[in-house]
Amino acid sequence: MPEPIKVDIPHNLGRETAKSRMTGGVGKLADMVPGGGTVQHRWEGDTLHFTLTAMGQTVASRIDVFDNKIHAEVDLPPMLALFGGKVRDKLMQVAPKLLK
Template sequence: MSQTIRVDIPHQLHRAQARARIDSKIGRLADKIPGGATVEHRWDGDSMHFTVGAMGQTVACRLDVEDTHIHAEVGLPAMLALFAGKVREMLEKDGPRLLA
C-alpha cells in the first residue's frame, strides 16, 4: 500500500527567497539517493511539483511555499513505503538545508 509523508519545514524567508533557494538546490536531491536518480520539477505558483525516479520506482512530491514554512508531501509507492520513517527523518533533518 502506498504512503504519503507530510512534513512542515519552518523558515523565516520571504516566499520568493524560499522559492529561489529551493529551486537552486533541488537538483542535489539526486545525489542523496543510492543507485542513481533523476529529478524532474515544475512550479505552479508557490507549489513545486517534482518526481524522483530511482531503482525502477517513481516518487511524486510537492513542496508548498507558505509564509512561515514549507509544507512537503512525498507519495511513496507501495514498494518504498517500508522506508517511510527514514524518508521522514531525512526530510526533517535535511529539509532546512534547502533553505540555507
C-alpha cells in the first residue's frame, strides 16, 4: 500500500470558519477530475472524511481542521500512486481555494 499524500495548508480563519468553508467546497472536487466524479463526505468532530470516485478509481481522503491550518491526507489506490507527485501539487493549488 502506498504512503498517503500529506499536506498542511495554513489559514487564519479559525477552526469553525475553516470547517464551514470546507463543507461548502468539498462538492467542487468532482468538477476538478477529468470525466467528472462523485464525492461523498462526512464529518467526525473536526475531521472531514471524503471519497472521490472517478474513472473506476476511489480515492479516500481526510482533512483535519485546526485553528490555523488544515492537514490533508490522501490515500491513493496503487494504480494512481504513480501520479502521487502530480496529485500532491494539485492538492496544494486546490485546497487553499476551498477555504475561500
